[in-house]
Amino acid sequence: MNKWEENIRKVEPYIPGEQPQEKDMIKLNTNENPYPPSPKVVEAHQNMDTDRFALYPDPSSSELVQALERYYGRESGQVFTGVGSDDVLSLAFLTFFNSDKPVLFPDVTYSFYPVWAKVYQIPYECPPLDEDFRIRPGDYMRENGGIVIANPNAPTSIGMPLRQVEEIIRGNPDVVVIIDEAYVDFGGETVLPLLDRYENLLVVRTYSKSRSLAGMRIGFAMGSRRLIQALNDVKESVNSYTMNMESIRLGAASLEDEEYFQSCLDRIVGTRTRVKRELEGRGFICLDSCTNFLFVRHERKSAGILFEELQRRKIFVRHFGGERIRDYLRITIGTDQQMDRLLEVLDEL
Numbered sequence: 001m002n003k004w005e006e007n008i009r010k011v012e013p014y015i016p017g018e019q020p021q022e023k024d025m026i027k028l029n030t031n032e033n034p035y036p037p038s039p040k041v042v043e044a045h046q047n048m049d050t051d052r053f054a055l056y057p058d059p060s061s062s063e064l065v066q067a068l069e070r071y072y073g074r075e076s077g078q079v080f081t082g083v084g085s086d087d088v089l090s091l092a093f094l095t096f097f098n099s100d101k102p103v104l105f106p107d108v109t110y111s112f113y114p115v116w117a118k119v120y121q122i123p124y125e126c127p128p129l130d131e132d133f134r135i136r137p138g139d140y141m142r143e144n145g146g147i148v149i150a151n152p153n154a155p156t157s158i159g160m161p162l163r164q165v166e167e168i169i170r171g172n173p174d175v176v177v178i179i180d181e182a183y184v185d186f187g188g189e190t191v192l193p194l195l196d197r198y199e200n201l202l203v204v205r206t207y208s209k210s211r212s213l214a215g216m217r218i219g220f221a222m223g224s225r226r227l228i229q230a231l232n233d234v235k236e237s238v239n240s241y242t243m244n245m246e247s248i249r250l251g252a253a254s255l256e257d258e259e260y261f262q263s264c265l266d267r268i269v270g271t272r273t274r275v276k277r278e279l280e281g282r283g284f285i286c287l288d289s290c291t292n293f294l295f296v297r298h299e300r301k302s303a304g305i306l307f308e309e310l311q312r313r314k315i316f317v318r319h320f321g322g323e324r325i326r327d328y329l330r331i332t333i334g335t336d337q338q339m340d341r342l343l344e345v346l347d348e349l
């Protein structure tokens, strides 16, 4: 090793789901929305004044921040935006987990959490989910440097009741508690009503799933003014211009079309209910999903083999290697047509 190499920060990066570029594939591997963004978003995109692209964007994304404040009934200074919720979560780790005590998150959860902990050199511990893949609030009642809970959890798809999440928040007044609600619009219970009671609660959301805008990279957080101010201070110390002009504009436009938003959610939830039943009829065990994906295992067939067989037929789902979950496949809910094709191929297999 060269001397200079010793000074390189060594990290094992997060591996995002594959983004295959094949034609006529069925992509059910990264929990995107199968429906296009709202016509209001398309219109806003077409009306973008491209001459303005020569200028820097608004560093505080005011248009989007204010639209979110109105939509969620928050006051000024209670919303923060970022380049997808990964950016928001990463900054939140850097901002709030600044102690020698371990940050706590479940052993089976969004696999980016341990990666941020490592890159920022934050100690962490992972209380195991119970045998049914549920979070036990009691595990979070010990000394810690902060808590992160994805609710509904990923990749399990399971939602935690609000009173249990509140138990965790109430028991931890001395640290910041982050609730990652990436999938909450599909049927989870949100902690938003608790925001006014807990100044140390940060809720993180994304446009990538329920708002059909994964490609625009829009995420946001809601919390007390002090938390949001702290996030802004750190963000301004790393990169002033995170959100690009178009994402700011389209993110705001998306909030103006509640009817379309709700109709896409309803379709996905309807498809999820039907596909779960169909899969169960074919020998799959499906965890109870509050998300836009199903976490399933088959009574007899190996998940690894099913994953490969599906891929060979251009159907992409997600298979994780972790010890507790290697028997499972995570299947995003696509359109009815896509899901019918999946079921047809599973029948062949």
Ligand code: PMP
Residues within 6 Å of the ligand: 083, 084, 085, 086, 087, 110, 150, 153, 154, 180, 182, 205, 206, 207, 208, 214, 218, 219
């Ligand atoms: N949180 C969870 C639980 C997720 O599954 C994802 C998607 N991979 C994210 C956050 C990040 O999503 P994005 O950066 O697209 O907002």
